[in-house]
Amino acid sequence: MRAGRPLRHTVAVLMTLTSTDTDATDLGYLLHKHPDKVQTFDVSSGRAHVFYPAADADRCTVALLLEVDPVGLVRGKGRTDAFALGQYVNDRPYAASSLFAVALGRVFRTAMAGRCDARPDLAARALPLEIHVPALPCRGGPEVARRLFAPLGWTVTAAPVPLDETVPAWGESRYVDLRLAGEVRLADALNHLYVLLPVLDDAKHYWVSPDEVDKLIRAGDGWLAGHPDRELITRRYLARQRRLVAQAVARLAEVDDTEPEALDYDVPADGEGVPARRVPLAQARRDGVLEVLKKAGATTVLDLGCGEGALVKALAEDPAFTRVVGVDVSHRALEAANWRLWKGRLPDRVRERVELRQSSATYRDARNAGFDAAVLMEVIEHLDPPRLPALERSVFGYAQPGTVVVTTPNVEYNVRYPDLPAGATRHRDHRFEWTRAQFRAWADAVATRYGYTVSYLPIGPEDEELGPPTQLAVFARGGAA
Known part of the structure; x- marks a missing residue:
């Protein structure tokens, strides 16, 4: 006693x-x-x-x-x-x-x-x-x-x-x-x-608080996202609190806030008879960005709005990129990104090429200048429209990377998601979602104002009528995109 x-x-x-x-x-x-x-x-x-x-x-x-x-x-x-x-x-x-x-x-x-x-x-x-x-x-x-x-x-x-x-x-x-x-x-x-x-x-x-979502994501890293009973595990672990479950499912899938299965798509069987597989849209998005950066010959990359570091980790693991910097305004997101990199057991020689720092894409930051490329992956739609000019000035006018890659949802494709209510955005924090015409009008105007050329690529399965689920723009400074 x-x-x-x-x-x-x-x-x-x-x-x-x-x-x-x-x-x-x-x-x-x-x-x-x-x-x-x-x-x-x-x-x-x-x-x-x-x-x-x-x-x-x-x-x-x-x-x-x-x-x-x-x-x-x-x-x-x-x-x-x-x-x-x-x-x-x-x-x-x-x-x-x-x-x-x-x-x-x-x-x-x-x-x-x-x-x-x-x-x-x-x-x-x-x-x-x-x-x-x-x-x-x-x-x-x-x-x-x-x-x-x-x-x-x-x-x-x-x-x-x-x-x-x-x-x-x-x-x-x-x-x-x-x-x-x-x-x-x-x-x-x-x-x-x-x-x-x-x-x-x-x-x-x-008491099951919002912190339990973070605990679940940390403990489930590397195995929970691909578990066949992921939804059952998430619901029970979070005591069936719908708001927390929705957050966890979205973070595990690294896609927007609808059901993750609805945002995956099939890769057809190849000529050798390999069966089709399910590819998460988030993975297709990262793969598309990586392909663009390599084609542009970029070796130093700034990931603006890096979130929990999925793209930073993919860049760090590719020896083609000699310097990778992830920037986010959220301290919690940067902690999660740091944990993702450390949990991934990246070798020291790889981690030495990576830096995470807190900053905002809408403010001038001298540290953001001098990169071959900058990425805004699923970032612009989280800004209130009146804040977009500030982002344009800080990225295209001040930092002036040779290549800028921007991805954003294509709102026209939303009707293909049966679990997404009509008129709803894919994520509760989205301030807007653009049609293909709206995105091109914005990107064309930015390119003209700041001396870039711009081209467009689809991400995900391209619907004949509605286009792809994600739209991507490649800005090249003073040359062909």
Whole structure:
């Protein structure tokens, strides 16, 4: 007991993670937890303990034990539930719920980020891992557990837990005994658990704020966007709060705010009989911009309104570009972009060519001058129309890059999105969306005023009547675009 505090009854939740890699005790380096020590951490729900039941060269197991304090969870909450006893008598101390996921993130934060200064090679490599969660509430039963974990490379064993082993007639409980096995990078394994344990429980035992969207995007980087049950995971993780779910789905898809499937398009089978595949419009947009920049011979690129850094990362990974600078007015977006670059484990020699900084495309900034090319990808439609002249002056009149690439939605194509209400914009923050004629009128006028020539390219499937979903303009200073 701690001094000045009464002893309370607490119960434990246990998870074990085992590595069978060569020199398996290297797991301690990755987790930043020494196999010879027992460590205790204060968490919001109680205390978490980390220890190693086994630590041999051929097999190393770490255990996470969470002591949940059911009284402490409700002390000072001022609740007036009709069933007040339900605040104290529940499964939170016994099962791996969202509280356990929070403790996991607190205790293994550095490992979840994929950082291991002592063994960076080990952190980047897939390891043979086994995970055991003996008591996991699972809405939908074992099949849902298999649906969520199997696409991520895990072999899944989810055995229903009986209500009472001594009374078979009572049947099965809503809990499963979950075992996972596979060759997975440790950081990915921890992030899978962090997201999917509360998803399977289908309950959040704390307030779900807008910050939860950021947590989901960070933990789901590299795997959630392509998961076949992405929508189910997102809805459950965000407690079915429609506004938050819409934000998360849009960010995961890196497209506009309609359903991501509606904004994808088919690439026809080629002459060799390769089957068609679904290509996200955001990917087609990035690919189109990259192709234009390479054709222009640009090696230094300024990404204005870089957002969360998807294009910056694509540019950084291409050796044709020797300097890449991402600029955004949003500090939060730049934090996300920085995390994307770091999470992508870009080599140091690549990251040295990349810079992120806070600034506005509508203001003069001497640091924005001297680039071969500037990109405004899905940016202009987020500005109030009276602010467009300021952007034109700062980019075309002051920074004066040799090439400027601008993309924006084609509003005529919106009728092809069945889930987009008539008259609605693709994103709630869009101040306008232009027809092809409106976009060309604006771009032609800008080119004339500032000494550029301009040409136009389609992005996405080009409808015979309505044109492409995204329109792209290439401005070339003093020459043919």
